[in-house]
Amino acid sequence: MKILTLQVNTKQQVLFLPNEKIFNFNGMTTIVFSNKNSVGKTTLLRLLMYALGYPIPSTRGISFSKYETVLKICGANEEVFLLTRNGDYLDLKYNGVEKEYSLPSEQNEIHSLIYGTANNDILDNLLGTFYIDQEKGWTLLNRGKVIGNIHFSIEALLRGLSNRTDDNLVKRLSVIKEEIKKYKYMIDIAEYKAAINKQGETIYADSPLDDIENALEVLYCKRKPLEEELNRIKTVIRNNTSFEKYITSFRLRVKASGGEEIPVNKNTLVGYNDNVDLLIAKQQIVHEQMVTIDEQINNLIIQQKHDTTLFNVKSNIELFDAEISRIRVDAIAIKRIINRLEKEQNRLEDTIIESVKHDNPIVSKLHNLIIEYAKRLDLDDKYISMNEKSIFTKDLQSLSGAILHKIVFVFKISYIKLIQEQININLPIILDSPRGREVSKEIIEIMMKILKDDFDDHQIIIASIYDNYCFDNMQTIEIKDRLLPF
Amino acid sequence: MGSYQWPIIVSLCEIEKGDSDLDDYDDCDVDEIIQKYRIIINNTSESFEFISKIIGDYNEFNFEMKSKMRTKSFITENWQNYKDFFDFRNKNSEIDKTVICLTISKVIKCRKIIPEIKSKVRL
Numbered sequence: 001m002k003i004l005t006l007q008v009n010t011k012q013q014v015l016f017l018p019n020e021k022i023f024n025f026n027g028m029t030t031i032v033f034s035n036k037n038s039v040g041k042t043t044l045l046r047l048l049m050y051a052l053g054y055p056i057p058s059t060r061g062i063s064f065s066k067y068e069t070v071l072k073i074c075g076a077n078e079e080v081f082l083l084t085r086n087g088d089y090l091d092l093k094y095n096g097v098e099k100e101y102s103l104p105s106e107q108n109e110i111h112s113l114i115y116g117t118a119n120n121d122i123l124d125n126l127l128g129t130f131y132i133d134q135e136k137g138w139t140l141l142n143r144g145k146v147i148g149n150i151h152f153s154i155e156a157l158l159r160g161l162s163n164r165t166d167d168n169l170v171k172r173l174s175v176i177k178e179e180i181k182k183y184k185y186m187i188d189i190a191e192y193k194a195a196i197n198k199q200g201e202t203i204y205a206d207s208p209l210d211d212i213e214n215a216l217e218v219l220y221c222k223r224k225p226l227e228e229e230l231n232r233i234k235t236v237i238r239n240n241t242s243f244e245k246y247i248t249s250f251r252l253r254v255k256a257s258g259g260e261e262i263p264v265n266k267n268t269l270v271g272y273n274d275n276v277d278l279l280i281a282k283q284q285i286v287h288e289q290m291v292t293i294d295e296q297i298n299n300l301i302i303q304q305k306h307d308t309t310l311f312n313v314k315s316n317i318e319l320f321d322a323e324i325s326r327i328r329v330d331a332i333a334i335k336r337i338i339n340r341l342e343k344e345q346n347r348l349e350d351t352i353i354e355s356v357k358h359d360n361p362i363v364s365k366l367h368n369l370i371i372e373y374a375k376r377l378d379l380d381d382k383y384i385s386m387n388e389k390s391i392f393t394k395d396l397q398s399l400s401g402a403i404l405h406k407i408v409f410v411f412k413i414s415y416i417k418l419i420q421e422q423i424n425i426n427l428p429i430i431l432d433s434p435r436g437r438e439v440s441k442e443i444i445e446i447m448m449k450i451l452k453d454d455f456d457d458h459q460i461i462i463a464s465i466y467d468n469y470c471f472d473n474m475q476t477i478e479i480k481d482r483l484l485p486f
Numbered sequence: 487m488g489s490y491q492w493p494i495i496v497s498l499c500e501i502e503k504g505d506s507d508l509d510d511y512d513d514c515d516v517d518e519i520i521q522k523y524r525i526i527i528n529n530t531s532e533s534f535e536f537i538s539k540i541i542g543d544y545n546e547f548n549f550e551m552k553s554k555m556r557t558k559s560f561i562t563e564n565w566q567n568y569k570d571f572f573d574f575r576n577k578n579s580e581i582d583k584t585v586i587c588l589t590i591s592k593v594i595k596c597r598k599i600i601p602e603i604k605s606k607v608r609l
Contacts, residue, residue: 232525233532240534271541274600275534278499281492 002027007070010486029471032463040483041463057148076116121160128152129415134432155353162362190331369414428459499596531592
């Protein structure tokens with residue numbers, strides 16, 4: 001892969017100032033030079049990586065998201081790609097195709113086209129092999145942070161290169177990680193809830209609107225049987241009236257013991273009017289009970305409308321607190337679950353890491369490359385052991401600055417060589433301030449000679465305050481006062 | 487005659503667990519039956535057709551007996567005569583019997599309460 005040009009456009013145009021700046025790398029070995037520090041060499045290298053789609057933190061004074069970057073590169077299979085990045089959006093043009101991507105979620109999709117591999121283990125770890133940032137880069141050997149939150153892991157890289165990715169294990173691991181993340185959010189909620197309670201703000205647990213809603217529900221429940229009873233009584237009255245009318249319709253007359261003739265109707269039917277009065281009284285009692293409940297319901301509805309208007313004025317934070325107070329979270333149980341999941345996560349990670357180390361020819365290849373370059377840099381067995389597994393070392397504490405600097409360089413170029421051999425892509429080698437620390441001029445010369453001899457097919461980009469590097473086909477981008485004119 | 491007497495009468499005429507006049511039943515069971523069959527008991531006991539029949543039969547039944555005893559025997563001896571007024575879905579004869587007895591009892595109870603309260607109010 002070779003970087004051809006980087007164009008930086010400002011989004012806020014200022015009169016009489018140019019609104020774009022183009023840096024030509026031309027696919028050549030390039031020295032980004034300035035004779036003093038803090039003028040923007042590191043920023044330019046970071047801008048390159050940012051333009052490539054990586055989540056690179058801005059340097060002091062320059063916020064990358066304020067600019068549009070247009071990066072032209074020659075990627076896998078000599079294909080030319082044009083990447084236009086605006087914050088979290090990246091527009092990719094290649095071979096007549098134009099596609100838009102959102103970052104960081106689709107980062108690997110873009111990189112799979114550029115680097116010519118779809119293996120996520122490789123894609124996730126490429127930046128750590130070819131880009132050495134001035135801050136963390138020169139101490140990153142086999143695992144850790146490349147820059148910002150971009151991680152590098154030798155095990156993951158080798159897993160990808162040797163196609164040993166165990167999908168089931170990786171899937172299970174990512175499920176566990178997701179679960180842990182969610183449970184941790186739950187703990188956060190539990191803590192937030194505890195904080196609300198501590199501040200005595202539990203009044204939000206049941207807002208006045210909730211109280212009204214609950215009271216209304218109770219009243220509707222009370223009203224329903226009354227309504228049914230009222231309808232029932234009405235039906236009984238109707239039936240009794242029909243019965244009475246039926247009897248009366250016969251116009252029957254009965255004779256009393258005194259000989260008096262009495263017509264049969266509702267006034268002479270013994271007990272009829274009493275029953276009517278009883279039912280009407282009953283109907284009235286139920287009706288009154290219903291009227292009382294209806295009044296209460298109407299008052300609550302009026303209050304509800306009023307409170308809704310008031311409540312809308314309340315701040316989002318109060319609404320949020322009210323919602324949170326309603327959630328039931330058992331913090332102790334969740335902590336126990338998190339502990340269990342974290343143990344499983346560690347166990348799975350160990351399994352995944354260990355699976356790379358055993359009987360893997362790629363490990364031997366990398367080890368051999370490291371041994372070869374270490375020899376050329378005069379690093380003896382004390383630092384680079386003949387044991388293959390030494391490449392997975394975790395012991396960097398004992399190494400002095402200059403030695404670590406050399407070992408990091410050896411590891412990085414070995415990774416790049418291995419990647420070139422395995423997936424056939426010539427990664428660029430981007431070094432920020434290789435002459436830092438207590439590294440002698442002689443060592444730098446050997447390092448540069450190795451690059452010149454063994455990596456002439458790779459584009460080398462070096463940011464430095466020295467311009468006496470000597471490569472064939474080399475150019476210099478000199479930064480004078482400031483990197484960008486706007 | 488004031489209308490305030492009727493709410494009192496309504497309240498006194500409400501069916502209660504002691505109204506079944508059945509010795510074999512636990513009060514709790516009767517209470518449960520009242521809750522469950524309140525609508526049937528009320529509908530039937532408030533139907534004038536049913537009331538007429540009960541009161542007519544009751545008036546001709548052993549009027550020489552003491553009131554409480556008379557009601558109890560009337561119910562025990564006659565409850566089966568009124569089965570047609572009830573449309574029972576379940577076939578539990580014990581429950582049916584209790585519902586019928588409670589309904590009859592309620593009618594007789596109201597028949598006594600109404601004139602009693604009315605006459606007291608007049609005084």
